[in-house]
Amino acid sequence: MDDSGSRPIRAFVAIELPSQIHADISRIIELINHQNITRLRTIKPGSAHITIEFIGSMQSARIPCLTKAIEETVAGMKQFNVSIDKFRLHPSSSDPRFAYFEVGRSNQLLELKLAVSNACKQFGVKADSLSWFPHVTMARIPRTKTRSERRYMGERLKSIPDFCKTVLVSQFSIMSSDLGKSGPTYNILKRIHLFPKRSI
Numbered sequence: 001m002d003d004s005g006s007r008p009i010r011a012f013v014a015i016e017l018p019s020q021i022h023a024d025i026s027r028i029i030e031l032i033n034h035q036n037i038t039r040l041r042t043i044k045p046g047s048a049h050i051t052i053e054f055i056g057s058m059q060s061a062r063i064p065c066l067t068k069a070i071e072e073t074v075a076g077m078k079q080f081n082v083s084i085d086k087f088r089l090h091p092s093s094s095d096p097r098f099a100y101f102e103v104g105r106s107n108q109l110l111e112l113k114l115a116v117s118n119a120c121k122q123f124g125v126k127a128d129s130l131s132w133f134p135h136v137t138m139a140r141i142p143r144t145k146t147r148s149e150r151r152y153m154g155e156r157l158k159s160i161p162d163f164c165k166t167v168l169v170s171q172f173s174i175m176s177s178d179l180g181k182s183g184p185t186y187n188i189l190k191r192i193h194l195f196p197k198r199s200i
Contacts, residue, residue: 015173017049032157041133044182048138070116078194087163099138172194
């Protein structure tokens with residue numbers, strides 16, 4: 001393979017969310033911003049997603065091979081639903097680092113996670129299965145904040161409502177993340193489709 005035009009990218013695999021879910025999440029972002037919490041960084045509207053596997057730095061020329069490997073491991077996998085549920089603070093409301101919505105750990109989601117992880121291992125990606133939990137990040141709390149300040153933020157964010165929505169996962173994507181002063185910008189590198197459910 002000719003890598004002369006290749007460049008390093010910060011890559012990950014994620015489930016994109018449909019436009020209606022993004023619209024609903026944008027309203028939650030507004031609620032969070034209305035709390036007027038100094039230096040709390042909410043996500044950019046339209047950027048919410050469910051990360052399946054963080055790959056890290058990879059040469060762009062390797063993306064086609066990675067795509068093929070993932071497509072082979074998920075071959076025959078059918079579309080499924082996931083639930084986006086409770087508003088949470090990680091690791092706790094008394095010392096939060098980021099705010100997120102829980103995503104239900106269905107058997108189909110875990111099957112997809114395992115398949116993608118196995119494909120990524122072929123490219124030297126270390127498995128993150130033990131630390132991985134499905135979620136939709138909503139806001140990040142700067143590391144420069146003291147613990148008492150983070151606790152105060154956690155108390156202010158307890159008023160944010162739960163989401164309680166269901167999403168059909170018909171595809172997922174290999175994406176890149178470009179870090180900037182205003183936060184990360186995500187780009188779709190390749191979409192991978194799942195088989196439609198059989199109608200009864």
